[in-house]
Amino acid sequence: MEYKSIWELNDINENPKLNNDLEVDVVIVGGGIAGISTAYYLRNSNKKIILLEKDKVGNGVSKFTTGKLTYLQNDIYPNIIKDRSKSDALEYFNSQKEAIKLAKEIIYKHQIDCNLTPIASYLFAYNDTKSFNEEKDFLKEAKCQFEESKKLPINFPCKEALFVHDTFCFHPLKFITKLKEIINNSNLNIYENSIVKNIIKEDDYYIIETDSNKVKTKQVIITTNYPFFTFPKLLPLQLKLEKSYLLEATKNNEDNFLALSTDKPNYTFRIDNEHFIFGGYSHNLSKEINYQEKMNTVLDDFKKHFDNKINNYWSIHDVVSKDHLPLIGSLNKDNEGLLIATAFHKWGMTNGILAGKILSDIILDKTNKYKELFDPERDLKIKGIINMVTNDSLIGKAFIDSKLNKNKKDYKNVTFKNEDGVNIGIYIDENNIEHKIINRCPHLKSSLIFDEEAKVWICPCHGSMFDIDGNLLKGPSVDNITYKKS
Ligand SMILES: Cc1cc2nc3c(=O)[nH]c(=O)nc-3n(C[C@H](O)[C@H](O)[C@H](O)COP(=O)(O)OP(=O)(O)OC[C@H]3O[C@@H](n4cnc5c(N)ncnc54)[C@H](O)[C@@H]3O)c2cc1C
Known part of the structure; x- marks a missing residue:
């Protein structure tokens, strides 16, 4: 049993790192x-466009997904009705069907061998x-056509x-x-291997600073999952x-x-021709910080119900917004050239492809019915704001706890100390070798x-991860x- 996502591919075709200054559109x-x-939909435009990836393409949250293309997404529609309106919930429902259609169109057009499988989805x-x-x-x-049942195709409550x-x-x-x-x-x-460190607005342009070069551009599209900048719009608070x-x-x-439970803890199943994937147990990253204990609960729960051999296990966090809807489009009126796609609410396989279509339509001055x-x-609805205050206080509490070092649980192989005024975290590996890090997230x-399962350092407030x-x-x-x- 290995802590590793099953989707990992040995893609040996590495693209070059940016090694000169550029001016692009x-x-x-x-x-x-x-x-x-987004790049796919813009690839044949007459604009000069580049994509900068800090690592290798596909190595972010997308590598850790369940890989379902479905419009049944736990209890998302009643939540959108509560936080926004019934018409928005209906539009979101249609958008997810549209996203599945877009995925199929791309896959069929290029005959992509990506194990696309028609499969029933249960709630x-x-x-x-x-x-x-x-x-x-x-x-x-x-007017969704569904069938009802009192049981799942597998023996599970x-x-x-x-x-x-x-x-x-x-x-x-x-x-x-x-x-x-x-x-x-x-x-x-x-x-690839080209991290963007900063974006500076200069007159009608943006200057993108990478770890090696500068790129001058009229428009920037941020698809980094969680936005790496705080201003404009104070996104980490939203x-x-x-x-x-x-x-x-x-x-x-x-x-x-495929199956998803509507009650909590939420369970997810993907049982296809090759895989039996099980899990869920979603929680706010800032609220419950014993991630290892959670992972063990999932493993134990699985063993209670099934005797199948577990091969791999993994975990990851994704971004959600206050009203359950993704944020896709221009960030704000003062920054029309700065576009974003985030907060897919753990449904970024559909919403990521849809975001690509919406963002490319915006860049190419085309209309898109889901833009609004x-x-x-x-506008934010009152309920959304209230939810967010709770969220802000959770992040705030995690932040203060973290400052007071209250969130240090009982670690087996980790110690903390202060060396020459610097707070250090030390992980001692199975060969008794010490790995030291500075115990302070550079973000905030x-x-x-x-x-201890994933063997990574995680910021409980905004989710940065380090080896x-x-x-x-x-x-x-x-x-x-x-x-x-020194
Ligand atoms: C456990 C789990 C299961 C899921 N299952 C499903 C599912 O079945 N179906 C579904 O629709 N959705 C699912 N999702 C959600 C989906 O996986 C995500 O919403 C989606 O992968 C997010 O894609 P992304 O492009 O926003 O982010 P990412 O895949 O993280 O891509 C962002 C990229 O930006 C790069 N980057 C970050 N910062 C910088 C920088 N400063 N400079 C340059 N590059 C940078 C990163 O390296 C990364 O490659 C699941 C989510 C979770 C947590």
């Missing part, structure tokens, strides 16, 4: 599903049926279930890597992070299906938590925390 920052889809309640019934009522109003047939699953990394190849055959250049856990086991049943729904400048200076030697794995930080004694 558009810079896309980040090569996950959202950035690469089920194993205990509390309230959210399930609200979701069912919404689906009826949306279930009081009520419904299922649809027009949903899919795929191999996310095979899809993304093929899009990279298609884009590499166009005029749009992708630079977004929160949810962490989820997955495992993959050897398949020993006949039925293929996801407009980052949209929080102390870090060590996830045991302090090398940056995931933003919003744009710097390492490596400790070198």
Whole structure:
């Protein structure tokens, strides 16, 4: 059993690092599903466009997904109705169907071998049926064709279930890597290992500072999952992070299906021709910080219900917004040239592809019927604001706890000390070798938590991740925390 995502591919085709200063029309920052889809849709435009990826394309959150293409997304529709309106929930429902259509169009057009599989999606309640019934009522109003059942195709607690047939699953990394190849055959250049450290507005231009060069551009599209800048718009205060856990086991049943529970803890299943993926257990990253304990709960729960051999397990966090809708489009009126796609609410396989279409339509001055729904400048509803105050206080508490070093749990292999005035975290590996890091996130200076399963340092406030030697794995930080004694 290995802590590793099953989607990891050995893509040996590495694109070059940016090594000269440039002037272009558009810079896309980040090569996950959202950035690469945007580049795909813009690849044949007559604009000069580049994509800058800090690592390798597809190595962000997109590598850790479940890879479902579905419009049944836990209890999202009743939540959108509560935070916004029924018409917005209906529009979101249609947008997700549209996103599945876009994914299929791309896959069929280029005959992408990414294991696209038509598969039934179940929603089920194993205990509390309230959210399930609200979701069912919404689906009826949306004229969604579903069937009902009292059980899942597998032996697992279930009081009520419904299922649809027009949903899919795929191999996310095979899809993304093929899009990279298609884009590499166009005029749009992708630079890998090129981290963007800063964006400066100068008159009508933006200056993008990478770790090696500067790029002058009229428009910037930020598809970095969590935005790495604080201003404009104070985005870290408007977004929160949810962490989820997955495992993959050897398949020993006949039925293929996807399933999601509407009650909490939420469960997710993806059982396709090859894989048996199980997990969920989403929680606010700032609220419950014993990530290792959570992962163990998932493993133990699985073993209680199934005797399949567990091969891999992993966890990751994704961005959610106050009103359950992604933010896609121009950041604000003063920064029309600065566009963003974030807060996919753990549904970035559909929303990332859709974001690519919306953002490319904006850049090419085309209309897009979903532009308004996801407009980052949209009005906030009162309920959303209240939710956010709770979220802000959670992040605030995590931040203060982190400052007071209250969040240090009982670690097996980690110690903390102050060396020459610097707070150090030390992980001692299985060979008894010490790995030291500076215990302070460069983003907004929080102390870090060590996830002993994943063997990464995580900022509980905004989700930056570092390896045991302090090398940056995931933003919003744009710097390492490596400790070198002077
Ligand atoms: C456990 C789990 C399961 C999920 N399952 C599903 C599912 O079944 N279906 C579904 O639709 N969604 C699912 N999601 C959600 C989906 O995986 C994400 O929403 C999606 O992958 C996010 O894509 P992204 O492009 O925004 O981010 P990423 O994939 O993280 O891409 C962002 C990229 O930007 C790069 N970057 C960051 N900072 C910089 C910088 N400063 N300079 C340059 N590059 C930078 C990163 O290296 C990264 O490659 C799941 C999420 C989780 C947590």
